[in-house]
Structure formats: structure tokens, C-alpha cells
Amino acid sequence: xxxxxxxxxxxxxxxxxxxxxxxxxxxxxxxxxxxxxxxxxxxxxxxxxxxxxxxxxxxxxxxxxxxxxxxxxxxxxxxxxxxxxxxxxxxxxxxxxxxxxxxxxxxxxxxxxxxxxxxxxxxxxxxxxxxxxxxxxxxxxxxxxxxxxxxxxxxxxxxxxxxxxxxxxxxxxxxxxxxxxxxxxxxxxxxxxxxxxxxxxxxxxxxxxxxxxxxxxxxxxxxxxxxxxxxxxxxx
Amino acid sequence: xxxxxxxxxxxxxxxxxxxxxxxxxxxxxxxxxxxxxxxxxxxxxxxxxxxxxxxxxxxxxxxxxxxxxxxxxxxxxxxxxxxxxxxxxxxxxxxxxxxxxxxxxxxxxxxxxxxxxxxxxxxxxxxxxxxxxxxxxxxxxxxxxxxxxxxxxxxxxxxxxxxxxxxxxxxxxxxxxxxxxxxxxxxxxxxxxxxxxxxxxxxxxxxxxxxxxxxxxxxxxxxxxxxxxxxxxxxxxxxxxxxxxxxxxxxxxxxxxxxxxxxxxxxxxxxxxxxxxxxxxxxxxxxxxxxxxxxx
Amino acid sequence: xxxxxxxxxxxxxxxxxxxxxxxxxxxxxxxxxxxxxxxxxxxxxxxxxxxxxxxxxxxxxxxxxxxxxxxxxxxxxxxxxxxxxxxxxxxxxxxxxxxxxxxxxxxxxxxxxxxxxxxxxxxxxxxxxxxxxxxxxxxxxxxxxxxxxxxxxxxxxxxxxxxxxxxxxxxxxxxxxxxxxxxxxxxxxxxxxxxxxxxxxxxxxxxxxxxxxxxxxxxxxxxxxxxxxxxxxxxxxxxxxxxxxxxxxxxxxxxxxxxxxxxxxxxxxxxxxxxxxxxxxxxxxxxxxxxxxxxxxxxxxxxxxxxxxxxxxxxxxxxxxxxxxxxxxxxxxxxxxxxxxxx
Numbered sequence: 001x002x003x004x005x006x007x008x009x010x011x012x013x014x015x016x017x018x019x020x021x022x023x024x025x026x027x028x029x030x031x032x033x034x035x036x037x038x039x040x041x042x043x044x045x046x047x048x049x050x051x052x053x054x055x056x057x058x059x060x061x062x063x064x065x066x067x068x069x070x071x072x073x074x075x076x077x078x079x080x081x082x083x084x085x086x087x088x089x090x091x092x093x094x095x096x097x098x099x100x101x102x103x104x105x106x107x108x109x110x111x112x113x114x115x116x117x118x119x120x121x122x123x124x125x126x127x128x129x130x131x132x133x134x135x136x137x138x139x140x141x142x143x144x145x146x147x148x149x150x151x152x153x154x155x156x157x158x159x160x161x162x163x164x165x166x167x168x169x170x171x172x173x174x175x176x177x178x179x180x181x182x183x184x185x186x187x188x189x190x191x192x193x194x195x196x197x198x199x200x201x202x203x204x205x206x207x208x209x210x211x212x213x214x215x216x217x218x219x220x221x222x223x224x225x226x227x228x229x230x231x232x233x234x235x236x
Numbered sequence: 237x238x239x240x241x242x243x244x245x246x247x248x249x250x251x252x253x254x255x256x257x258x259x260x261x262x263x264x265x266x267x268x269x270x271x272x273x274x275x276x277x278x279x280x281x282x283x284x285x286x287x288x289x290x291x292x293x294x295x296x297x298x299x300x301x302x303x304x305x306x307x308x309x310x311x312x313x314x315x316x317x318x319x320x321x322x323x324x325x326x327x328x329x330x331x332x333x334x335x336x337x338x339x340x341x342x343x344x345x346x347x348x349x350x351x352x353x354x355x356x357x358x359x360x361x362x363x364x365x366x367x368x369x370x371x372x373x374x375x376x377x378x379x380x381x382x383x384x385x386x387x388x389x390x391x392x393x394x395x396x397x398x399x400x401x402x403x404x405x406x407x408x409x410x411x412x413x414x415x416x417x418x419x420x421x422x423x424x425x426x427x428x429x430x431x432x433x434x435x436x437x438x439x440x441x442x443x444x445x446x447x448x449x450x451x452x453x454x455x456x457x458x459x460x461x462x463x464x465x466x467x468x469x470x471x472x473x474x475x476x477x478x479x480x481x482x483x484x485x486x487x488x489x490x491x492x493x494x495x496x497x498x499x500x501x502x503x504x505x506x507x508x509x510x511x512x513x514x515x516x517x518x519x520x521x522x523x524x525x526x527x528x529x530x531x532x
Numbered sequence: 533x534x535x536x537x538x539x540x541x542x543x544x545x546x547x548x549x550x551x552x553x554x555x556x557x558x559x560x561x562x563x564x565x566x567x568x569x570x571x572x573x574x575x576x577x578x579x580x581x582x583x584x585x586x587x588x589x590x591x592x593x594x595x596x597x598x599x600x601x602x603x604x605x606x607x608x609x610x611x612x613x614x615x616x617x618x619x620x621x622x623x624x625x626x627x628x629x630x631x632x633x634x635x636x637x638x639x640x641x642x643x644x645x646x647x648x649x650x651x652x653x654x655x656x657x658x659x660x661x662x663x664x665x666x667x668x669x670x671x672x673x674x675x676x677x678x679x680x681x682x683x684x685x686x687x688x689x690x691x692x693x694x695x696x697x698x699x700x701x702x703x704x705x706x707x708x709x710x711x712x713x714x715x716x717x718x719x720x721x722x723x724x725x726x727x728x729x730x731x732x733x734x735x736x737x738x739x740x741x742x743x744x745x746x747x748x749x750x751x752x753x754x755x756x757x758x759x760x761x762x763x764x765x766x767x768x769x770x771x772x773x774x775x776x777x778x779x780x781x782x783x784x785x786x787x788x789x790x791x792x793x794x795x796x797x798x799x800x801x802x803x804x805x806x807x808x809x810x811x812x813x814x815x816x817x818x819x820x821x822x823x824x825x826x827x828x829x830x831x832x833x834x835x836x837x838x839x840x841x842x843x844x845x846x847x848x849x850x851x852x853x854x855x856x857x858x859x860x861x862x863x864x865x866x867x868x869x870x871x872x873x874x875x
Contacts, residue, residue: 501680
């Protein structure tokens with residue numbers, strides 16, 4: 001699915017967190033959104049997902065204007081969001097979390113059942129813990145759960161916010177392997193990451209955000225080759 | 237032995253009613269962080285509906301269904317009048333509108349019906365007594381126990397087995413995340429108010445059945461009971477609310493059996509001091525609810 | 533106090549004086565009664581403004597402290613010869629006491645403040661729903677005690693025999709003082725810090741503000757004003773029962789504050805004026821309808837229905853009330869350069 005973000009602005013009270021950002025994600029493309037803490041990446045993602053209302057600018061899906069839509073409508077339109085806060089519902093079982101992920105297509109029982117089996121195949125750890133409450137999972141398992149849960153709505157565009165945050169290196173490897181597999185199915189992904197190397201390895205293209213603006217953009221390979229990327233834009 | 241059985245029946249029947257009251261309050265609070273001061277008026281609405289249809293030739297059960305329906309409608313009206321227009325503003329604003337809505341409904345009843353008690357129709361069985369294990373007890377008490385058991389089981393089943401039930405439990409922990417999975421906020425909110433009305437309506441039949449009349453202020457006592465029970469049980473936890481209802485019934489009944497008359501008058505002062513102490517000790521109530529939460 | 537605050541004080545206190553003079557001059561008994569009652573309400577509403585306006589926490593306990601003030605002065609000022617009848621079981625220690633009403637009113641305020649100071653300290657670290665429920669529970673506890681402590685309150689029955697001491701002038705002076713007190717508190721360091729905590733509790737705490745202590749100070753002052761208001765009212769009405777200090781009264785006081793604007797002293801005053809006008813007109817209408825016997829049943833509750841609708845309307849359309857943020861003095865001086873204003 002093609003996502004086009006034009007001149008997006010997000011404000012919290014008087015603070016301008018995002019100051020006119022243009023982003024495009026083509027069909028089946030994996031795009032990374034990089035930047036230091038507080039650069040406005042998460043705000044951009046939340047505004048696309050409808051969780052916060054943009055102050056100005058446009059969000060289009062396949063050319064259709066969806067700016068400021070409520071989150072539930074964005075899910076129906078095929079956009080699934082995985083926030084960095086890794087919000088599993090801790091009192092619900094893994095199973096119930098997944099069932100909720102398929103809320104928008106809950107009447108489609110057979111398909112939902114098939115998708116759940118597919119997710120359990122992709123994330124065997126979740127299958128083992130299907131009846132456990134999500135609050136008892138480890139950080140890595142919770143991250144798998146929120147990705148699997150988002151996939152249950154059969155999105156065409158997945159918004160992933162910092163999937164590697166605070167996870168052990170081996171788990172990070174696994175998560176990125178999953179992302180690569182999901183991308184191979186033709187899913188469009190907009191990935192926010194601080195782990196520049198991993199993100200650029202999996203992405204087709206990338207944007208670098210700095211202080212609420214796009215500071216650089218280009219094919220992932222080129223950005224990865226630019227040696228000064230880190231110090232210049234990521235405050236690294 | 238008979239005294240013990242008597243005590244158990246008293247606690248269970250009172251506790252059943254209390255648990256339903258508490259659950260109706262907490263289902264709205266848990267999801268919306270709204271302490272619904274107009275909750276008692278749902279009971280009032282059911283009571284007056286019974287009174288208004290009492291002259292009709294309808295069988296009592298149909299009247300009862302209409303009364304419960306009126307409570308559900310009033311519950312949903314609370315959402316539209318007192319909650320939805322101000323929910324984005326502030327916690328205090330929502331509390332004040334619900335308090336104002338409560339006053340509005342009470343006084344509307346005074347104005348349109350009467351400030352004086354009105355009698356409501358009750359089925360014969362409510363005034364019967366039953367002998368159980370050698371204890372003579374009003375059949376109403378056993379009906380209350382049965383109704384509470386059925387309703388609580390149905391409620392539990394609905395919350396565990398249906399997608400909407402799961403969605404409501406999810407919304408109670410993290411409303412925005414639930415919305416980002418496609419759970420419609422308005423549906424969840426209206427359902428919460430409707431369930432609240434359903435429980436209040438059922439409680440009305442059982443509670444008003446004890447006195448046989450309805451007055452505009454009739455909702456205050458159930459509201460206070462629901463407050464205490466939810467605080468004891470944990471304001472965010474559905475199981476806690478039920479537990480709190482039974483615990484409060486136990487405390488009340490025990491005090492009734494043991495306190496001398498001139499101290500019994502101060503029972504409310506004791507129980508409400510208990511509420512304050514519990515909140516000081518644990519601001520979220522005794523049973524911890526879902527981990528985090530936020531308003532819409 | 534800055535020029536703006538001084539102007540606000542002058543205008544608000546001036547409006548009280550003007551009303552008092554008008555009432556005195558007109559010499560219509562009903563009008564004098566209404567204005568006197570309005571002044572007493574002003575003390576109560578401003579008291580609630582001190583706590584709620586600055587801390588942002590809804591307090592139902594306020595009318596409870598109004599009751600504490602009323603019963604305190606009753607016990608102290610009911611003439612000894614009446615006490616045998618009014619409060620036959622009163623403890624001998626106070627049964628022989630007969631203070632002047634003015635002393636009684638002052639002590640009423642102090643006792644309310646003292647009770648609040650002792651009870652409320654631990655409650656003030658709670659926020660949001662927990663705070664509202666505890667303060668509601670506190671009202672229920674105070675109400676239950678008033679209802680059943682027969683020796684002191686005559687139980688649920690009407691307590692009578694208080695000397696009629698609150699006249700127009702006394703009420704006017706009290707109202708003007710209440711305006712000054714509320715303004716002074718709002719602009720004091722405590723008030724400023726407290727208001728910053730209302731907007732962002734965490735940030736205020738980070739600045740070193742001890743929010744519970746600030747709230748407690750506001751709460752005690754509010755209770756003092758409630759106690760004074762209650763005692764003034766007691767000496768105005770001369771006989772009352774515990775139900776005067778419960779949800780109905782809470783609703784009226786809250787309506788005045790919310791409609792006017794809890795955030796400003798001007799709002800509290802304006803709300804009290806407007807709601808009193810509406811209240812008295814509607815009550816008169818109810819009385820008229822009942823006299824004319826247009827309806828078979830008594831018309832009761834119309835006033836409250838209209839007020840409740842107005843309250844919801846204001847909260848939906850103007851959440852901050854009619855006067856949300858700027859005091860009248862600030863508003864009038866807004867175009868002129870502010871010189872010498874403290875930050």
C-alpha cells in the first residue's frame with residue numbers, strides 16, 4: 001500500500017514535535033525512519049495511526065485523504081500500529097490478545113483461525129504460552145506478541161515503533177529476522193529504529209529525522225555507506 | 237446451627253445485591269475512570285418505570301423487563317448527556333456533570349411524578365417465606381442469591397468468551413491501544429453504560445422489592461454501598477468489586493448481629509471511615525486492577 | 533498585591549457594598565433576606581473556590597464543614613434557658629455556656645478548620661477519583677455524625693433556639709472579607725504553587741512544591757470559610773437539621789462555583805450572583821404555580837432541574853465557567869502596560 005505523508009505537523013500544547021515532514025512508503029516497501037531521541041519519530045507514527053491528531057499536513061493512503069482519522073478507522077483502512085511502549089494487555093492471555101488483534105475481521109472466523117495458526121508458526125514461543133497472561137511474558141516475547149497481534153488485522157501497512165528497544169542482542173536478531181520475513185510477504189513497513197545498522201539492513205529506503213524535520217533521505221544502502229550519518233544526524 | 241445458616245443466607249443475599257451494585261459502578265469506572273454519581277438514578281429509573289406500568293395488565297415479568305430496559309436506557313443517556321460531551325476535558329468536569337445529571341434525574345422525578353413514595357408492583361413470591369434447613373427466610377433473599385449467581389456467571393462468561401467482552405477488558409487497561417487494534421471507542425463506552433444499567437435495573441427489582449416503594453432519593457443508598465464495595469474490592473478490578481460487595485455484606489451483617497443499637501446508628505460513619513483508610517493505604521483499592529491505564 | 537488584584541478586590545467588594553446599600557435603602561424584607569442569604573452563600577462559594585479553584589480537586593466535604601460551623605455556634609450560643617429544651621442531653625461542660633453570636637461564629641470557623649486540619653492531612657496526597665471518593669466519604673461520615681450525635685445536634689430533628697444575629701451588614705462584611713481572603717490566597721505563593729500543581733502535578737513537585745502540604749493549607753482555609761459561612765447561616769435561619777448540610781446544598785454551592793468559573797474569584801462571585809438570581813426567580817415561579825394550583829401535584833424540583841441543565845451546559849460549552857482565567861481587574865487593565873507586576 002502506498003502511504004504519503006505531506007507537511008505533517010504535530011504539536012503538544014506549544015511544543016512543535018513534528019515540523020513539516022514528508023514521507024512516502026510504496027507498495028511492499030520497507031522504509032526506516034531514523035533519528036535521535038526526541039526527533040519526532042514516534043509522534044509521526046502516532047499521527048499516521050490516528051492516535052494523535054496532526055496540527056497540520058496530510059496523510060494519504062493510496063491517494064485517499066485519511067488525515068486525522070480515528071485509530072479504529074485506520075485499522076480498517078489496513079494500517080496497523082505497534083507502539084514502542086509494547087502495550088500488551090497484561091491481564092489477557094496471549095490467545096485473547098491475538099483474538100483482539102483480529103477485532104476488525106472477527107466475523108471471518110475461519111480466516112482468523114488460520115492466521116492465528118500462521119502467527120503461532122512464525123512465533124513458536126507464543127504458541128507455547130498461548131494460555132498464559134501476557135503480563136507474564138518476557139520483553140522479547142511481548143514484542144513478538146504485539147507484532148503478531150498487529151498482523152492479525154491483516155494490515156497492508158505496518159507501523160513499527162522501536163521493536164528492538166531494551167531487548168537482548170539475540171532477541172533483537174530474531175525480531176529483525178521476523179521483520180524480514182514479514183517484508184518478504186509483500187507487506188509495507190514503516191519502521192522507526194535507533195538501531196541504525198539493523199534498520200538499514202532490512203529497509204529499502206530510509207529517512208533521518210532531526211528536531212522534527214527530515215534531515216536526510218535516500219536508499220538504505222547509500223545511507224548506510226555514508227560514514228558520517230551517525231554523528232551528523234543521530235546525535236550519536 | 238440455625239443462627240449460622242441464617243447468617244450465611246443474610247450475607248449471601250445482601251452480598252449478592254451489593255456485588256451487583258458494585259459491579260455496575262466499576263464496569264464504567266474501570267474503563268472510563270468515571271465515578272458515575274448518577275449510578276443510583278439508574279435504580280430510581282427502573283423503580284419509577286415499575287410504578288408507571290403498574291396499572292397496566294401486563295404480567296409482572298414483562299414489567300420487570302421494561303424496568304430493567306429503562307435503567308439501560310438511562311445508563312446510555314448518562315453517556316450521551318454527562319460523559320461524551322466532556323470526556324476530553326478533565327476528570328473533574330466529568331465528575332461534576334455526572335453529579336449534575338444525578339441531581340437532574342432526581343428532581344425530574346420529583347417534578348414529573350412526586351416527591352412522595354410511590355408503591356411498585358411486586359410478585360407474590362417476594363412476600364413469601366421459605367423454610368430452609370430449619371430456618372425461616374423470605375423467599376426474596378433466595379431469589380436475590382439466585383439472581384446474583386446467574387447474572388455474575390453470565391457476566392463472567394461474556395467478558396471471557398465474547399470478542400466484545402475481551403475488548404472491554406482490554407480497554408480497561410489501555411484504551412488507546414485497544415482503539416489502535418480497531419476496537420471502536422464509542423461501542424465500548426456505550427456497552428459499559430448499558431451493562432451498568434442492566435445490573436442496576438436488576439438490583440432495582442431486588443432492592444426495591446424489600447420496601448415496595450420508590451422515592452426520588454432511592455438511589456443514594458445503593459450508590460454509597462457501591463462506593464464502599466468498590467473501594468474495598470479495588471476500583472479497577474471487576475472481580476474485586478464482586479468480592480468487595482460480599483465483604484461489605486459480611487461486615488454489615490456482622491455489625492448488625494453484634495453492635496448495640498446506639499452504636500449501630502453510626503455504622504455508616506464506621507464503614508466510610510474504613511473507605512477513607514483503605515484509600516489512604518492503597519489508593520487503587522484492595523485488589524489491584526490491571527496494571528496501567530489512561531483515559532480516552 | 534498588584535494593581536490588577538487591587539482593582540479586582542475593589543470591584544468585587546464594591547459590588548457587595550453596593551448590593552448591601554441597595555437592600556438597606558429599599559427596605560423590602562424579602563429583598564433584604566435574599567441579599568443576606570446571597571452574602572452567606574458568597575462566603576461558602578469562595579471557600580470552595582479557595583480549595584477547588586487552586587487545587588483542581590472536587591470537594592464534597594465542604595458542606596460538611598459548613599455543618600460543623602453551624603452546630604458549633606449553636607452549641608455555644610443557644611441561650612442557657614433554651615438549651616434544656618433544644619438540647620436536653622448536652623454535656624454539662626458546654627450546657628452552661630452562652631457566648632455572643634460573633635464569638636460563636638468565629639469559633640465555628642476555627643473548629644471547622646481544626647477538624648479539617650486533623651482529618652485532611654493524610655488525604656491530600658490522593659488525586660483524581662481516589663481524592664473525590666474520600667472527600668465524598670468524609671461528607672457521609674460528617675453527615676452520619678450530625679445525624680446521630682443527638683446530645684450535640686438533636687439528631688435528625690430540627691435544632692432550634694439560635695439567636696438571630698446575622699443581619700445584612702454582618703453578612704456583607706463577611707462576604708467582603710471572604711473576597712479579600714480568596715484573592716490573597718490565590719495570589720500568595722501557596723496559591724501560585726498550588727495552581728501550577730493543578731496543571732501539572734509532577735512538574736510542580738519537581739520544582740520542589742510539596743503538593744499535599746499546599747493542598748492541605750488550602751483545604752484548611754476552605755474549611756474555615758465553610759465553618760464561618762455555616763455559622764453565619766445558622767444565625768440567619770435560627771433553626772435547621774443535618775439534612776441542610778448534604779448533597780442538595782453541595783449541589784447549589786457547586787453549581788454557583790462551576791457556572792461562574794472555579795478558577796477565578798471573579799467567577800465565584802459572578803456565579804453566586806447569577807445562580808442566586810436564577811434560584812430565587814425559579815423558586816418564586818414554583819411558589820406561584822403551587823399557589824395557583826395549576827397542577828394537581830406540588831411543583832418541586834423545577835429549580836434544581838434548570839440549574840443542573842445550566843451546569844452541564846456550561847461544562848460542555850465553557851468548561852472553565854463564565855469567568856475562566858482572568859480576574860475582572862486583569863481583564864479591565866489588559867490593554868495597558870503592566871508595570872511593577874510580580875511575575
